[in-house]
Amino acid sequence: MDTTFPDLRRYGGADAFLRACKPRAILDMLTGKWSTLVMGALLDGPRRFNELRRILDGITQKMLSQTLRALERDGLVRRTVYPTIPPRVDYELTELGRSAGGLLAAIAEWSAEHADEVFAARRAYDERAAEPVQPI
Structure with a gap:
């Protein structure tokens, strides 16, 4: 039984195994370490920058800023600035981000269930x- 993915190129479709394929670029973005964790941290609702930084152990301010900017650019995160003094900024998943977040939550659940097996x-x-x- 052939368990490989079909080559959809002959049908005009995408092939995520090709470097220039659009779905591959999306997979790269979604599976990046910090993108996955930032989106997971936003699954429960909007959070402020410093709250995200406290939750995401090990992330630098620069990396968090870059990751949030990239996710906003890709339409997965919405940044809302409130006109207060000092300004308040919230980050939350968009509808598109929530749909991807569901997939990431499933991966996180699988990871928790099978971590002991993987480490063994x-x-x-x-x-x-x-x-x-x-020698043989």
């Missing part, structure tokens, strides 16, 4: 890799 597989692999090669 890593340990087993590393142990095998550390053993001297045995």
Whole structure:
């Protein structure tokens, strides 16, 4: 049984395995480490910049700014500035962002359910890799 994806190019369709394919660019954006985590942090509703920074352990201010800007540019995040002093800025997922966020939430759930198995597989692999090669 062939388990590969069909080559849709002959039908005029997209092929995410091609470098110049539009869906591949979207996959690259969605699967970026910080994009995924920022969108996950926004699933529960709007948040302010510093709140996001506190939630996302390890992200720098610069990386958070770049990630939010990219997600806003791609139509996944909406930035709302309130005319207060000091100005208040909220970030929230758009309808498009919420639909992608559902997929990311499913991946996060799978990751939590299978983390122990993955780490056990890593340990087993590393142990095998550390053993001297045995002649046949």
